[in-house]
Amino acid sequence: MDSLVIKTMPAKAENFKTLQNSCLHMAQWAPQSCVNKNLGGMEQWAKDFKIVDDKTLSCNWYHSTWQFLRLLNMVAVPDWYPFYVETITEVLLENPNAKVFVSACADYGMLAKLHEAMEEYQLQTGQKCNPQITIVDICLTPLQNAKWYADNASIKLETLVCDNIILGNFPESEYDLIITDEFLSVIKDDLKQAVVDKWKYLLKPGGCIVTTAMEGEPTTPEKREFYAQKARKLIGQNPHLFPATFKQEDFEKVMQQTDKFATLHTRHMIQNREQLAHLFRNFNYLQMDIVETPGECVNPTFSYQIIAELDK
Ligand SMILES: C[S@@+](CC[C@H](N)C(=O)[O-])C[C@H]1O[C@@H](n2cnc3c(N)ncnc32)[C@H](O)[C@@H]1O
Numbered sequence: 001m002d003s004l005v006i007k008t009m010p011a012k013a014e015n016f017k018t019l020q021n022s023c024l025h026m027a028q029w030a031p032q033s034c035v036n037k038n039l040g041g042m043e044q045w046a047k048d049f050k051i052v053d054d055k056t057l058s059c060n061w062y063h064s065t066w067q068f069l070r071l072l073n074m075v076a077v078p079d080w081y082p083f084y085v086e087t088i089t090e091v092l093l094e095n096p097n098a099k100v101f102v103s104a105c106a107d108y109g110m111l112a113k114l115h116e117a118m119e120e121y122q123l124q125t126g127q128k129c130n131p132q133i134t135i136v137d138i139c140l141t142p143l144q145n146a147k148w149y150a151d152n153a154s155i156k157l158e159t160l161v162c163d164n165i166i167l168g169n170f171p172e173s174e175y176d177l178i179i180t181d182e183f184l185s186v187i188k189d190d191l192k193q194a195v196v197d198k199w200k201y202l203l204k205p206g207g208c209i210v211t212t213a214m215e216g217e218p219t220t221p222e223k224r225e226f227y228a229q230k231a232r233k234l235i236g237q238n239p240h241l242f243p244a245t246f247k248q249e250d251f252e253k254v255m256q257q258t259d260k261f262a263t264l265h266t267r268h269m270i271q272n273r274e275q276l277a278h279l280f281r282n283f284n285y286l287q288m289d290i291v292e293t294p295g296e297c298v299n300p301t302f303s304y305q306i307i308a309e310l311d312k
Contacts, residue, residue, distance in 0.1 A: 030064035108149035
């Protein structure tokens with residue numbers, strides 16, 4: 001069998017230990033804090049298409065497995081995109097007290113980019129900045145994880161579980177910056193416009209949304225099978241990437257989890273640049289830079305780095 005080598009480290013080397021520790025917390029929290037929802041969340045697609053016959057399905061399969069897949073660099077994460085730190089730093093340099101809204105996150109990954117930008121700000125100005133951060137998600141688990149990271153890094157933040165970002169009762173024109181990674185590809189096509197409109201509603205004049213969206217086709221059964229096999233192979237060949245306390249039964253359990261993830265996770269990818277341009281047509285400035293990423297089921301995958309701004 002060929003040995004599979006991971007080309008890109010999933011996180012900066014100095015942060016890898018944090019990710020290894022965090023995996024263990026997430027795997028413990030998720031079975032309790034991921035709950036069945038009436039509508040929405042990472043389990044909606046599997047429910048709609050009756051992939052599993054379980055009306056009580058929650059997003060535990062997603063949140064308890066996400067960071068193990070991050071160790072293998074198999075899920076789309078903010079670390080794949082250099083523009084986050086650059087763009088967030090620019091916003092902070094203009095407004096060190098910016099109000100920042102994180103519009104859903106799988107774990108602390110998006111917050112860590114904001115943290116890097118805060119450090120960059122300090123490096124450039126010799127001063128600390130003080131962004132006011134609100135993180136929302138439909139599930140409590142990623143918020144607990146963000147809080148865990150924030151406490152360790154002495155970052156102040158507000159976390160809110162929202163039934164649904166589209167319907168959520170948040171104040172109008174409140175935020176200078178919205179950040180979220182790949183939210184558009186977890187949202188069905190017919191709801192994408194409502195999400196983008198909600199972001200516009202939340203932003204102050206002069207505010208901007210910084211996000212990414214992968215371009216591609218639906219996730220076929222063949223892609224799912226490829227993904228599950230790849231995860232098993234990488235886990236078998238790279239045990240050193242996992243927490244040092246991991247035993248044989250832990251590796252077995254993670255392989256079962258990644259099998260389930262491959263079955264239940266779907267992407268509603270962007271079809272082309274025109275679709276994105278149309279979604280963001282009500283913004284005054286739009287930048288969409290296409291970049292190559294390692295990809296999830298398709299390697300590599302092209303993705304848009306999106307910056308959409310409103311006039312002051
Ligand atoms: C932002 S997306 C993609 C994750 C991203 N790549 C990252 O690294 O953070 C995943 C998150 O969206 C959340 N989510 C899905 N549908 C939602 C909705 N309608 N409203 C709010 N959050 C939602 C899920 O619970 C999950 O934590």
